[in-house]
Amino acid sequence: MKLRIVPMTARHLPAVAELERVCFPADPWSEALFRAALENPGAAILLALGEDGALLGYAVLSTVLDEGNLDNIAVAPEARRRGVADALLSVVTGFGREHLSRLMLEVRASNAPAIALYEKYGFAAVGRRKNYYDAPREDAVLMTLVF
Secondary structure, eight states: OOEEEEEOOGGGHHHHHHHHHHHOTTSOOOHHHHHHHHHOTTEEEEEEEETTSOEEEEEEEEEETTEEEEEEEEEOGGGTTTTHHHHHHHHHHHHHHHHOSEEEEEEETTOHHHHHHHHHTTOEEEEEEEEEETTTTEEEEEEEEEO
């Protein structure tokens, strides 16, 4: 699949918020939350766009000093298992190698495909957050990648 990774702009807000609702219907980020991340100088939102410009996925990275957190990543259902998350993670971890000492994330304990993808990039499970996710109640695996 041909795609390009670009920084998000304000014009992408409605499409990103809609994809968020599709991917996380029980507890989606609001458009206002995406706008706040977009306006935060310590955050970046990267988009994966198809050849036709369609939004295939996004990743939200926040940083404080030399540490980063992958706050959110989503891929459109019709684009899953086609390298979109892989492409986004490649850019995020590349940035991390150049600018950060570590990168962290939380992932649903039941999301084995995502955990396997993160492990492919060198993330390791370092803990568990009990009942981290509200709907449905579920633990999160805390993963970190040290550069």
